[in-house]
Amino acid sequence: MPEAVTGQIGALLLAALRLGPVLAFAPPFTLVRMPMIVRAVLVVALAAAMPTMMRDAALPSRAAELAIAGVRELGVGIALALALQIAFAMIAVAGRALDIQAAFGLAFIIDPKTGAQTPLIGALFTYAAAAVFFATGGPLDVVRVLALSYRQVPLGSAGTPVDIGSLLAFLTATSVAAFGLVGLAVTLLFVVDLTVALSSRTMPQMNVLVLGFQVKAIVTLLVLPATIGLASAGIARILRLALEAMLSLAPHHG
Incomplete structure (x- = not known):
């Protein structure tokens, strides 16, 4: 086999190994049912289409x-x-916090993709984030970032591990932004808790536990659509932070 052809095959394999984790293990791509053979073909085809992967390659x-x-x-x-994993995980954690505050801590649904039990509101926020990702051209942005990664880290030249400073900064930014998605709803439910608690002082015969669950469930159902709608801008911001952090978290030329 000619050396040039061997080099192209080696470059294609290395490029596919870089693209594979993003398309196979990172949300929201993991939320879509797709046979593994289709994912593998997609990864190889996308790697072959990358125009910059052979530039400055050290094979x-x-x-x-x-x-x-x-x-x-x-x-x-x-x-x-990792950047996309963290972004979607923080959004899911924020939804889980609202689950607990709304007294839905024991309510789970079955994830149709994994078959695992998933928190109710946390699952809604995860799929809302996926909808925002696809609606705002997220897949195309991911492809652009992957193409730029071949310029920042040429094939075969990866060295330095993930920058801990960049990782901590990204975690801080996404944590603050994620909990801002549910801040208003959590505050409102906290006020409901205080109101029910004060009412129990004036009416000791009232079953605070039962009444609190009912009131909070009704309030949650009323404010949840508005919360998810208002959170779309914050979700888009978190996803933008993830796209910007992808290259900073990647190992640099070494």
Whole structure:
């Protein structure tokens, strides 16, 4: 086999190892049912379409070096996927906080993708984030970031692990933004708790526990649509932070 063809196949494999974790393990792509063979074909096709992957590529010639480079490229892909994982996890945690405040802490639904039990409001926020992601051109932005990653970290040259400082800054920003999504609803439910608690002081015969659950459930159902609608802008901001953080979390040229 000609050396040029061998080099192209090696570059394609390394590029696919970088793209694989993002498309296979990062939300919202994991929320969509898709056979693994289709995902694999999509990853290879997308890797072949990347125009910048061969630019400044440092492809090893030996099999052992190629294997090490493959592990490094897989690490770059995991770092790129980490940003989306964190963003969606923070949004789900914010929804879970509203679940607990609304007394829905024991209410779970079955996730049709994984078959696992998922918190009710947390699942709603996760799928709302996925809807915002696809509605705002998120897949195209991810492809652009992946293409830029080949310029920042050429194939076969990944070195330095994830920058802890960038990771902590990203965690801080997404945490604050995520809990801002449900801040108004959580505050309103807290006021309901205080009102029910004060009412129990004047009417000791009232069953505070039962009344509190009923009132909070009704209030939650009333404010939840408005909360998710108002949160769409904040979700878009969190997703933008994730896209901006993908390259900063990726291992740099080493």
